[in-house]
Amino acid sequence: MVEDTPLTGQLEAAARDRLRVLVVGAGVAGVCVAGLLRRRGLHPVVLERSPRGADEGYMLGLMPLVEAPLRRLGARDRYLRQSVAMHRYQLRSSRGRVIRTYSFDGVFARYGRYGGIGRGELIEAMAGPGLPATLGASVAALVQDAAGATARIQTPDGPVVARFDLVIAADGMNSTTRALVVDPADVERFDTGWGGWVAWSDAGTDTTSNDLYAETWGRGFFIGRYPVRHRVGVFVGGPRGRTDAGPAAFVDHLRTRIAELDRPTADALVAIESADSPFLWKLADARSPRWALGRVILLGDAAAGFLPTAGVGAAMAIESAAVLDTHLAGVPATGVARALLDYEQAQRPRVLAAHENSRRLAKLMFATGRAFCSLRDLAARFMTVSTALGPIISLHRSAPLTSSLRPRR
Numbered sequence: 001m002v003e004d005t006p007l008t009g010q011l012e013a014a015a016r017d018r019l020r021v022l023v024v025g026a027g028v029a030g031v032c033v034a035g036l037l038r039r040r041g042l043h044p045v046v047l048e049r050s051p052r053g054a055d056e057g058y059m060l061g062l063m064p065l066v067e068a069p070l071r072r073l074g075a076r077d078r079y080l081r082q083s084v085a086m087h088r089y090q091l092r093s094s095r096g097r098v099i100r101t102y103s104f105d106g107v108f109a110r111y112g113r114y115g116g117i118g119r120g121e122l123i124e125a126m127a128g129p130g131l132p133a134t135l136g137a138s139v140a141a142l143v144q145d146a147a148g149a150t151a152r153i154q155t156p157d158g159p160v161v162a163r164f165d166l167v168i169a170a171d172g173m174n175s176t177t178r179a180l181v182v183d184p185a186d187v188e189r190f191d192t193g194w195g196g197w198v199a200w201s202d203a204g205t206d207t208t209s210n211d212l213y214a215e216t217w218g219r220g221f222f223i224g225r226y227p228v229r230h231r232v233g234v235f236v237g238g239p240r241g242r243t244d245a246g247p248a249a250f251v252d253h254l255r256t257r258i259a260e261l262d263r264p265t266a267d268a269l270v271a272i273e274s275a276d277s278p279f280l281w282k283l284a285d286a287r288s289p290r291w292a293l294g295r296v297i298l299l300g301d302a303a304a305g306f307l308p309t310a311g312v313g314a315a316m317a318i319e320s321a322a323v324l325d326t327h328l329a330g331v332p333a334t335g336v337a338r339a340l341l342d343y344e345q346a347q348r349p350r351v352l353a354a355h356e357n358s359r360r361l362a363k364l365m366f367a368t369g370r371a372f373c374s375l376r377d378l379a380a381r382f383m384t385v386s387t388a389l390g391p392i393i394s395l396h397r398s399a400p401l402t403s404s405l406r407p408r409r
Contacts, residue, residue: 007137139153139154223268
């Protein structure tokens with residue numbers, strides 16, 4: 001678990017390290033890279049903006065890409081215990097009819113397991129028995145020079161100024177640390193024009209589908225069910241002009257549209273309708289034009305924040321953390337800037353390929369035209385799982401062997 005630790009204690013532990021590292025953000029990417037660096041004998045100083053710790057969030061689908069990094073982190077067994085294996089994917093039409101059910105097993109068997117897990121459980125599994133972090137803290141100012149970076153850190157007890165050799169900005173898609181080193185106007189953003197709500201549903205309503213991801217690609221709406229341990233994460237969305245009316249009105253609208261409403265989908269709609277003050281998630285992404293900026297590196301969503309369409313964002317954040325850790329192995333303080341550039345050159349093409357695939361899928365999934373949706377449903381009936389998951393399979397085939405990768409020099 002992430003343990004709230006006074007900043008002074010973290011700074012004292014890091015003072016004699018080969019590299020004095022600041023990690024901003026105790027989410028998926030930040031916890032992973034901090035844990036990996038600790039296994040190398042370093043004591044990265046970890047900050048988390050929320051005074052309660054990183055948001056536990058909702059469901060995540062983790063492809064086998066994560067297994068090598070989690071094994072290196074010593075967290076693979078904890079992850080396997082706290083996640084559920086996903087074996088099947090089912091696609092339904094606007095009317096609620098099953099178009100096709102695909103098997104993941106033949107595609108991913110050689111790479112590992114496709115797992116469903118809650119974000120909070122994943123962070124807990126990666127943090128292990130205890131990962132020090134200062135909660136309620138963020139970087140208010142950052143100045144770099146040839147010898148290092150000086151950060152002014154705002155804490156609940158007031159500002160603290162500290163010196164570091166490396167700053168890892170892993171504080172999310174709307175990273176405030178990134179804004180200190182990258183002009184916000186240069187961050188590329190893609191807005192689908194859709195939004196939706198996320199909620200938890202009782203997994204016990206249909207135990208036959210606890211290994212199944214089920215999605216309804218409707219004409220002007222989307223419904224997804226994603227099991228994790230003991231519960232199911234639900235997403236319901238549509239064009240923001242319609243979702244602006246609120247979840248209850250949108251759910252009522254969907255009940256009039258879906259002719260064949262199966263029990264799990266009906267339960268999903270009830271979960272959204274009955275959720276307390278659900279937040280409307282704007283389906284948009286962002287990516288920075290550069291990741292390596294002197295002694296600062298952007299990681300995870302701060303570098304490239306994903307749409308949820310391909311279900312690969314968290315996996316790419318974990319993989320990126322492991323690749324960064326490898327590029328920092330044995331690097332002296334004087335070599336940090338070069339190592340960060342090497343890391344970006346190695347990992348950025350993979351992340352952007354996955355990012356582009358997520359955008360392409362959004363255009364396919366989030367559609368309103370009758371003719372387009374009819375053609376999409378027809379094509380899905382005849383599409384093999386290997387074709388449908390082609391870009392994801394390619395990522396697995398070319399995945400860096402993070403347990404033995406050697407950075408280029």
